[in-house]
Amino acid sequence: MTGFENLAEVPFDVQEDIKDVEHPIFRIKYRSNSIASDTASSIGDGDNTKLPNIKVLGTGGTIASKGSSSYQTAGYEVDLTIEDLIKSIPDLSHTCELHFEQVFNLDSKEFGTKELIALHNKIQEDLPFFDGIVITHGTDTCEETAFFLESTINTRKPIVICGSMRPSTSISSDGEMNLYQACVVAANKQSRGRGILVTLNDKIGSGYYITKSDANSLDTFKSLGQGYLGNFVNNEVHYYYPPNRPTGLQKFNLLGEDELKDYNKYSNIPILYFHQNFNNELIELIIKQLKVPGIVLATMGAGSLADSTNKLLAKLSTEYQIPIIYSKRSMDGSVSKGSLPKVSNKEYLIAGGYLNPQKSRILLQLCLNDNLSIEQIRKIFKEGYGG
Numbered sequence: 001m002t003g004f005e006n007l008a009e010v011p012f013d014v015q016e017d018i019k020d021v022e023h024p025i026f027r028i029k030y031r032s033n034s035i036a037s038d039t040a041s042s043i044g045d046g047d048n049t050k051l052p053n054i055k056v057l058g059t060g061g062t063i064a065s066k067g068s069s070s071y072q073t074a075g076y077e078v079d080l081t082i083e084d085l086i087k088s089i090p091d092l093s094h095t096c097e098l099h100f101e102q103v104f105n106l107d108s109k110e111f112g113t114k115e116l117i118a119l120h121n122k123i124q125e126d127l128p129f130f131d132g133i134v135i136t137h138g139t140d141t142c143e144e145t146a147f148f149l150e151s152t153i154n155t156r157k158p159i160v161i162c163g164s165m166r167p168s169t170s171i172s173s174d175g176e177m178n179l180y181q182a183c184v185v186a187a188n189k190q191s192r193g194r195g196i197l198v199t200l201n202d203k204i205g206s207g208y209y210i211t212k213s214d215a216n217s218l219d220t221f222k223s224l225g226q227g228y229l230g231n232f233v234n235n236e237v238h239y240y241y242p243p244n245r246p247t248g249l250q251k252f253n254l255l256g257e258d259e260l261k262d263y264n265k266y267s268n269i270p271i272l273y274f275h276q277n278f279n280n281e282l283i284e285l286i287i288k289q290l291k292v293p294g295i296v297l298a299t300m301g302a303g304s305l306a307d308s309t310n311k312l313l314a315k316l317s318t319e320y321q322i323p324i325i326y327s328k329r330s331m332d333g334s335v336s337k338g339s340l341p342k343v344s345n346k347e348y349l350i351a352g353g354y355l356n357p358q359k360s361r362i363l364l365q366l367c368l369n370d371n372l373s374i375e376q377i378r379k380i381f382k383e384g385y386g387g
């Protein structure tokens with residue numbers, strides 16, 4: 001049992017109820033001497049004889065990698081399949097029925113719009129048949145995938161992303177525990193209605209807010225301002241709050257074929273990282289030559305840029321009618337409307353609020369794909385994200 005049984009019951013969404021259908025994908029069952037038997041009593045929908053069906057989608061990352069020595073923690077290759085990973089975790093037969101599928105097997109640096117859409121479509125296809133989804137993913141860009149999925153998938157079922165910081169071959173590799181925990185989290189009824197979750201290193205975070213804070217260490221996923229949603233101890237899932245979704249969360253519908261094509265069109269939104277001695281010619285180049293559909297700025301502090309840069313951005317964004325999102329280099333805090341530069345022609349300048357540059361970029365891509373006006377885009381960044 002978890003210690004939170006008396007929390008408000010997660011509303012049960014009848015439409016999403018698991019259908020008694022065999023999914024034609026590989027299936028794996030384990031022997032029954034489960035170490036997760038405590039958890040079994042807190043899952044399912046009141047019928048403990050029917051375990052939740054959990055689908056694990058493999059996409060690659062360090063969790064699926066092998067190094068050439070037990071001390072190698074960088075420079076390894078993606079080498080393991082999702083089947084290899086599932087075989088490496090402890091028995092879950094008292095907790096859930098596990099199913100798995102390889103969607104692709106990439107380092108997450110290779111992810112782009114094509115992979116996001118493929119993953120989105122795979123999840124949509126699987127959701128009617130499963131009670132929860134686990135995605136194994138590289139940690140470098142998993143926050144972008146998490147934000148994209150949170151913005152485009154409408155379900156109360158748990159979708160849990162996990163990864164690892166050490167390859168499977170290293171001493172104290174973290175992948176097996178992280179995958180095990182993600183499966184238990186996905187199978188737990190208390191995980192419903194919480195949006196996309198990212199679980200790593202015993203902690204459960206909101207994929208919407210969380211960011212990778214450390215390039216090397218295991219305890220890398222953080223959202224200092226918003227905090228974690230819960231924790232994992234032994235085989236128990238502990239949530240700090242009842243289920244909820246981020247304030248002002250904006251959902252985009254990506255189901256139409258045409259819309260998917262358009263979404264690709266807006267992949268070319270760059271993020272400019274500002275610093276002392278920034279060369280403004282770069283701005284001219286990407287707007288005039290590369291004809292980008294929008295730009296996200298990693299500004300210094302809460303929206304601060306050199307005066308000459310602000311004037312140029314205001315002028316060119318008006319001339320070319322492209323939105324410019326003011327985000328920030330700092331991991332936490334926000335760029336609010338009041339921090340936008342006091343320049344004329346600021347119609348296309350938008351404050352990114354709490355969103356970091358990489359999440360702002362995904363949100364802008366979704367807004368442009370929906371043909372939203374500049375005022376609608378500004379409203380979305382303001383209402384949901386404090387911009």
Ligand SMILES: NC(=O)C[C@H](N)C(=O)O
Pocket residue numbers: 060061062063106107108109137138139140141163164165166
């Ligand atoms: N820890 C990791 O997973 C990093 C890896 N380069 C990836 O993102 O695929």
